[in-house]
Amino acid sequence: MSARTAPVSPPHDELAGPALRAFFRIADAWGLKNAEARRLLGDPAESTFYKWKKQRDGAPGRDVIERISYLLGIFKALELLFPDPTRADAWIRRPNHAAPFGGGSALDRMLSGNVADLYVVRSYLDAQRGWQ
Template sequence: MMITATQQAAATSKKLSSAGLKAFFNIAHDWKLKNDQEITLLGSPSRAAYFKWKRAPETAHLSRDTLERISYLLGIYKSLQILLPDTTSADAWISKPNNAPLFGGQSALDRMLSGNVADLFVVRQYLDATRDGWA
């Protein structure tokens, strides 16, 4: 039987969803996030969907928005691991007050919890610029 492009795209999306959620929940654990914070970072899915994803990530079919959010969070996590090779410091950075103009004394997590995907992008961009010596 021949697999259609639509079927192949659905299978790829399911694999990305499962892997992305597993990585997200590992990061959330490292960052000591609460369920409500995780829900916001994922784009505010229903609580039922969120807890189903948490219980069985391999069954999830995430939207493009949620996959994009997870992608930014993975990039943020990776940048922090590179910038701050001490894992404890890297994981704590996200919740510490930051005097950079972008954060105005709030933490990066506070900025990301606005609910806007653009804020995830901005934090990722800030860390990438810091890594490259531009910030």
């Protein structure tokens, strides 16, 4: 596909508010503590995090948008794998002996701070759904 026919993604600014609102809904569903939520977003400054949380809007960078994108995929995959929302939301905190988790939880893996670990969790769930 040439550059002329490549699909155009929405401007970053158009994604910021919806992405932050979705993230905070997921954080509520998963019962994340503020420190955990900040870590999943890549440790933005506390003042920035609390501003985003209060306003549900802001101007996060590309890294934060990428992280939220992975978290949205994880959330959606869990909804598909576990039709019971309580069970889906609890999965991230349960010990897991699958190779990517080594007995820890998916949340433990995601809280490493590396965006690559969000990718690993999402890839694992996609594979469980048969989307390899």
